[in-house]
Amino acid sequence: MAGIKVEINTNDDECCEPSILEVSNLSVIRSGKLVLEDINLTVHKGEFIGLVGPNGSGKSTLLLSLLGVLKPHKGSIEIFGNKPNSRNFFGRIGWVSQAASNLPSQVKLTVRELVRLGTISGSNIFSFHDNGSNEKVTRAIEMVGLEDVEHVDVSRLSGGQRQRAVIARALATEAEFLLLDEPLVGMDNNARNSLLKLLDQLCHEVGKTILMVSHDLTAIRQTAHRMIFLEEKIRFDGPTHLFPDLETLAGLRGITPTHEGPIHIHSIPRLEEV
Numbered sequence: 001m002a003g004i005k006v007e008i009n010t011n012d013d014e015c016c017e018p019s020i021l022e023v024s025n026l027s028v029i030r031s032g033k034l035v036l037e038d039i040n041l042t043v044h045k046g047e048f049i050g051l052v053g054p055n056g057s058g059k060s061t062l063l064l065s066l067l068g069v070l071k072p073h074k075g076s077i078e079i080f081g082n083k084p085n086s087r088n089f090f091g092r093i094g095w096v097s098q099a100a101s102n103l104p105s106q107v108k109l110t111v112r113e114l115v116r117l118g119t120i121s122g123s124n125i126f127s128f129h130d131n132g133s134n135e136k137v138t139r140a141i142e143m144v145g146l147e148d149v150e151h152v153d154v155s156r157l158s159g160g161q162r163q164r165a166v167i168a169r170a171l172a173t174e175a176e177f178l179l180l181d182e183p184l185v186g187m188d189n190n191a192r193n194s195l196l197k198l199l200d201q202l203c204h205e206v207g208k209t210i211l212m213v214s215h216d217l218t219a220i221r222q223t224a225h226r227m228i229f230l231e232e233k234i235r236f237d238g239p240t241h242l243f244p245d246l247e248t249l250a251g252l253r254g255i256t257p258t259h260e261g262p263i264h265i266h267s268i269p270r271l272e273e274v
Contacts, residue, residue: 017045020177020209021066026075028058028065035061037232039075045176048203048210050224050240052217057231059213060098063179066211067095079177094118094175096167098182111157111165112150115140118173133172140168143198145191160186164195171198178202180212184219192216196223 021043028036036058043049053059064070066077068085080089109117118140119133141150144164149157154165163186170178178199184192200223202208214220220227220240227243229236236243 017047019044020080022076022078023066024076026065026077027073028061028070029073030061030070034073035232036065039234041228041234041237043177043209043211045209046203046207048199048223048225049212050220050227051211051213051230052215052220052227053230053235059230060181062230063095063181063211063213066179067093091174092176094170094173094178096170096178096180096183098185109154110151111141111146111154111168112137114154114165115150115168115172118169118171136172137168140172140198143171143194144168145188145194163187164191167195171202176208178208178210178212180210180214182213182215184214184216192219199223 019042021041023039023041026036026039026041027034039062051059051062061070065072066079066084068083077084080092082089115137116133119136141147144167146161146164146168149161154162157165163183167180167183170180180199183195187195196219199210199212203210203223212220212224221243224240226238227236227240228234229243
């Protein structure tokens with residue numbers, strides 16, 4: 001495992017942007033099992049970070065801990081200078097979970113109505129004709145490829161379409177920090193490329209900070225500035241261009257190339273302590 005256990009600190013004094021996330025010595029236990037151990041992580045404004053690792057490595061657990069859904073066994077988390085689930089960062093974080101496509105069938109919102117919820121804040125809750133919000137909604141819907149069904153009830157969409165609708169809702173929000181857990185699942189190539197382009201624009205042109213979990217290494221390497229390989233501990237943290245090449249990683253960790261398409265991380269044996 002020497003080829004993967006690399007830790008490169010890119011968040012030193014050379015970074016001029018303020019930090020929005022500080023994780024210190026974080027350990028998390030779920031169902032009596034240690035899932036995350038001694039996680040130290042700093043995220044600066046404007047970064048696009050790709051979080052990768054085998055199934056069960058703690059990626060979703062880390063995101064849920066950042067949201068305050070899971071409590072640390074030890075260590076601390078600060079987002080925008082506050083503990084997770086604080087009122088002080090309400091509306092500043094956009095979240096898309098793996099369960100995004102599992103919306104209740106009773107939901108009676110059109111795609112456009114659902115996406116517009118992401119633009120509503122305390123300052124515009126009664127502004128039903130906010131042209132700025134309408135433009136954001138339209139753009140988000142177009143980028144996830146749902147313009148043909150924007151007036152269709154979400155309950156009538158396929159699972160993949162529902163997922164895209166929820167992604168669009170997160171992208172339409174004014175949140176500064178986007179947490180995306182496998183947002184590309186269920187998307188065709190056109191929708192996938194459109195979403196990646198939008199995320200790139202959100203980061204570089206709008207200044208949003210993005211932490212994205214994905215099994216699609218090709219997508220991560222196309223868009224992320226920085227990559228983190230997680231398996232209980234952080235095994236690699238550094239610039240994307242220094243991440244091990246795919247062939248080396250495939251040989252070391254069981255990643256299987258799928259011809260000329262995206263390369264995905266499949267179920268991989270647990271790391272041994274080194």
